[in-house]
Amino acid sequence: MNENLMHHYQVKLQAELDQIRHEFLADLKQASNHATEALIDTLQSSPPHEWVDIASDRICPGQFPNFERLVKVEAAICQMDIGQFGYCCDCEKKIEDTLLAVDPAAQRCLDCVAKKK
Ligand SMILES: [Zn+2]
Numbered sequence: 001m002n003e004n005l006m007h008h009y010q011v012k013l014q015a016e017l018d019q020i021r022h023e024f025l026a027d028l029k030q031a032s033n034h035a036t037e038a039l040i041d042t043l044q045s046s047p048p049h050e051w052v053d054i055a056s057d058r059i060c061p062g063q064f065p066n067f068e069r070l071v072k073v074e075a076a077i078c079q080m081d082i083g084q085f086g087y088c089c090d091c092e093k094k095i096e097d098t099l100l101a102v103d104p105a106a107q108r109c110l111d112c113v114a115k116k117k
Pocket residue numbers: 088089090091092093108109110111112113
């Protein structure tokens with residue numbers, strides 16, 4: 001992948017990361033029960049990059065689509081750092097550019113997405 005494109009995805013993912021953290025926090029506030037209130041306090045006093053670790057033990061991720069998205073976006077950014085960005089996590093082939101253009105956090109190629117369905 002060329003560097004300009006990679007940079008473009010990186011900027012896009014980083015912007016989404018900030019946005020999605022914000023939305024996840026809003027979801028927790030809306031859920032407002034004893035557990036989520038304590039969790040909000042903890043998250044707000046912790047660095048954002050630790051949020052996923054902290055929250056994954058304390059919520060049911062399935063109830064928070066924004067949390068699942070946050071995990072995915074962080075994973076994609078991490079893959080960029082280690083040079084693994086853009087490869088399918090199932091078959092390790094390159095993920096199609098058309099797919100990454102729609103969702104830079106995509107983790108699977110078109111074939112593997114189709115197999116999952
Ligand atoms: Zn694949």
